[in-house]
Amino acid sequence: xxxxxxxxxxxxxxxxxxxxxxxxxxxxxxxxSLLGPSGCGKTTVLRMVAGFETPSSxxxxxxxxxxxxxxxxxxxxxxxxQAYALFPNLTVAExxxxxxxxxxxxxxxxxARVKEMLAMIGLPDLGGRYPFQLSGGQQQRVxxxxxxxVQPQVLLLDEPLSALDAKIRVSLRTQxxxxxxxxxxxxxxxxxxxxxxxxxxxxxxxxxxGVAEQVGAPFEIYNRPATRFVAQFVGTLNLIEAxxxxxxxxxxxxxxxxxxxxxxxxxxxxxxxxxxxxVSLGLADGRPLVLHAEIGEVHFLGAVIRVQARAGRTxxxxxxxxxPDTPPPAAGDKVQVSISPADLLVLEA
Amino acid sequence: xxxxxxxxxxxLGSLIFILPLLGMTEFSLSMRRGVYSLDAYMSVxxxxxxxxxxxxxxxxxxxxxxFGVLLVVPTAYxxxxxxxxxxxxxxxxxxxxxVIPAIVIVFGYIRLYNTSSWLPLTGSTMGTNILLMFGYxxxxxxxxxxxxxxxxRTIDIATLTEAAQSMGAGWVQIFAxxxxxxxxxxxxxxxxxxxxxxxxxxxxxxxxxxPAFGPYLQLxxxxxxxxxxxxxxxxxxxxxxxxxxxxxxxxxxxxxxxxR
Ligand SMILES: Nc1ncnc2c1ncn2[C@@H]1O[C@H](COP(=O)(O)OP(=O)(O)OP(=O)(O)O)[C@@H](O)[C@H]1O
Ligand SMILES: [Mg+2]
Numbered sequence: 001x002x003x004x005x006x007x008x009x010x011x012x013x014x015x016x017x018x019x020x021x022x023x024x025x026x027x028x029x030x031x032x033s034l035l036g037p038s039g040c041g042k043t044t045v046l047r048m049v050a051g052f053e054t055p056s057s058x059x060x061x062x063x064x065x066x067x068x069x070x071x072x073x074x075x076x077x078x079x080x081x082q083a084y085a086l087f088p089n090l091t092v093a094e095x096x097x098x099x100x101x102x103x104x105x106x107x108x109x110x111x112a113r114v115k116e117m118l119a120m121i122g123l124p125d126l127g128g129r130y131p132f133q134l135s136g137g138q139q140q141r142v143x144x145x146x147x148x149x150v151q152p153q154v155l156l157l158d159e160p161l162s163a164l165d166a167k168i169r170v171s172l173r174t175q176x177x178x179x180x181x182x183x184x185x186x187x188x189x190x191x192x193x194x195x196x197x198x199x200x201x202x203x204x205x206x207x208x209x210g211v212a213e214q215v216g217a218p219f220e221i222y223n224r225p226a227t228r229f230v231a232q233f234v235g236t237l238n239l240i241e242a243x244x245x246x247x248x249x250x251x252x253x254x255x256x257x258x259x260x261x262x263x264x265x266x267x268x269x270x271x272x273x274x275x276x277x278x279v280s281l282g283l284a285d286g287r288p289l290v291l292h293a294e295i296g297e298v299h300f301l302g303a304v305i306r307v308q309a310r311a312g313r314t315x316x317x318x319x320x321x322x323x324p325d326t327p328p329p330a331a332g333d334k335v336q337v338s339i340s341p342a343d344l345l346v347l348e349a
Numbered sequence: 350x351x352x353x354x355x356x357x358x359x360x361l362g363s364l365i366f367i368l369p370l371l372g373m374t375e376f377s378l379s380m381r382r383g384v385y386s387l388d389a390y391m392s393v394x395x396x397x398x399x400x401x402x403x404x405x406x407x408x409x410x411x412x413x414x415x416f417g418v419l420l421v422v423p424t425a426y427x428x429x430x431x432x433x434x435x436x437x438x439x440x441x442x443x444x445x446x447x448v449i450p451a452i453v454i455v456f457g458y459i460r461l462y463n464t465s466s467w468l469p470l471t472g473s474t475m476g477t478n479i480l481l482m483f484g485y486x487x488x489x490x491x492x493x494x495x496x497x498x499x500x501x502r503t504i505d506i507a508t509l510t511e512a513a514q515s516m517g518a519g520w521v522q523i524f525a526x527x528x529x530x531x532x533x534x535x536x537x538x539x540x541x542x543x544x545x546x547x548x549x550x551x552x553x554x555x556x557x558x559x560p561a562f563g564p565y566l567q568l569x570x571x572x573x574x575x576x577x578x579x580x581x582x583x584x585x586x587x588x589x590x591x592x593x594x595x596x597x598x599x600x601x602x603x604x605x606x607x608x609r
Contacts, residue, residue: 050511050515051514052514072514072515073514073516073517073519074517076517077515079511079512079515081508081511081512083508085505085508085509085512087509087513087527087531088504089530089531089533098513098518099517099518101526102513102516102522103517146512146516147515147516150517
């Protein structure tokens with residue numbers, strides 16, 4: 001049985017259902033991200049797990065016990081907030097010691113633990129500072145140490161990085177993940193940044209409108225999106241309209257090219273989708289879908305070059321790797337682009 | 350030109366405020382003919398009634414402050430946290446003592462709590478003291494509430510409360526370890542204002558017939574020449590000392606020093 005189990009969780013504010021029949025099972029030590037657009041109910045789910053909101057119905061089971069009836073301070077669930085929420089009147093060390101003091105941990109043990117936690121977050125010498133004397137990134141690390149000091153069963157993080165600037169965001173998310181692995185603590189991480197979710201999660205829950213649209217490993221979510229929403233929300237997607245000519249074999253016509261997708265389709269029109277990295281410049285073996293296109297904008301991103309190519313009415317984004325000996329295509333160039341049928345996703349309407 | 354105007358306005362204002370003060374101070378120092386002396390102050394300070402009434406009022410002020418803090422801080426906290434829509438109502442209630450004269454409040458008290466009522470507080474000294482303290486608390490409520498509410502606004506009480514809860518803290522611990530310490534400066538300024546209000550209060554103490562400093566001031570004022578001026582200077586100094594202390598605590602509180 002999963003360590004943390006959320007079953008049929010529902011939450012309404014007044015007449016608006018904000019979380020609808022939400023199910024999730026998380027193994028001990030797993031790092032799961034809730035990913036979704038603003039207002040989709042991520043925070044609400046997290047706050048119900050923490051105990052700050054009461055579910056309208058459903059169960060939240062941690063280690064075999066239903067915790068819905070428990071008050072937040074009885075749950076032993078750590079929380080890290082977007083706004084850090086350090087106690088401004090306490091020093092860094094006192095902040096980290098707060099939960100231990102509440103628990104009544106003896107002073108010696110407490111001091112040792114605080115030291116250990118500060119070393120873990122890489123701020124061993126800042127124990128005597130006040131929160132206002134720290135940078136945002138440092139404050140958030142202290143908040144993490146404070147939440148972890150009492151050894152909670154579950155750690156919840158609500159967009160902990162979104163108030164920080166880009167560079168720190170990347171380094172801190174790696175650090176959070178490292179600490180999480182080291183302690184083996186079961187973690188739910190809320191974010192609306194898909195790159196963040198893809199890069200550090202064991203599994204991702206993609207949410208939309210209070211519903212979990214898909215739960216899966218980052219690789220799965222990105223490459224085999226279960227719904228149109230997931231496909232469009234995670235990563236960049238090219239949409240290609242096609243006519244189904246032979247539904248049984250999945251043969252479609254795009255422009256003047258006919259290719260078989262090798263799986264049955266409904267007759268009529270379908271929307272096909274593919275990732276920018278699945279579209280190649282030029283012809284190649286195993287890529288029978290060829291489109292004639294004109295290069296539009298070219299974005300040089302460093303290792304990757306993202307090119308916009310117009311083929312008829314569709315605009316395709318395609319990614320190529322930078323090669324020092326080959327300059328990128330220029331706007332206005334006439335090119336051929338090719339795609340493998342295996343990389344085409346069929347989006348249900 | 351603008352500069353000149355503002356300086357003129359400032360000087361004029363200063364004259365209006367400072368001249369009477371200077372005059373009063375000068376007068377309080379001239380009890381002995383021809384030379385300045387502290388005789389009036391000596392006379393006041395050595396008066397046992399002064400000492401008795403002053404210490405009575407200080408005690409009353411302390412009790413009022415404690416009661417006010419215990420009443421106002423949790424209320425303001427709870428309203429901000431759980432019932433933000435009630436804030437205007439609470440704010441209005443706390444302002445009422447400013448528009449209802451103290452004499453009305455005290456007559457209400459006497460009617461409600463007289464010896465033949467269901468709660469005969471005026472029947473005993475202790476009861477009357479308690480009643481007076483409630484009265485003082487009502488008078489100081491606008492200042493105390495405003496100070497505390499402003500203090501609460503500077504911290505994110507909702508998130509801090511949740512952070513403390515997630516670490517196992519209950520309501521009493523949250524209040525004592527998180528909320529109160531963070532609004533301490535505000536509470537102290539409320540406390541000093543309360544102190545200033547209570548020390549100078551006349552109506553309630555007089556009508557409840559308690560030996561407070563206010564009625565004593567009035568008595569001396571009616572019967573002596575130089576001593577009232579000395580007392581006024583003393584009272585004024587106390588008020589200013591309170592203001593100075595508010596500034597000092599604000600300055601000295603470590604964690605707020607660098608904010609904003
Ligand atoms: N206390 C509340 N009362 C009424 N409606 C609420 C309350 N809290 C949240 N909502 C509504 O519930 C919906 C989900 O909110 P939630 O905060 O969970 O979204 P979110 O996914 O965390 O979004 P974001 O990425 O912007 O933080 C929103 O439409 C919000 O307006
Ligand atoms: Mg949110």
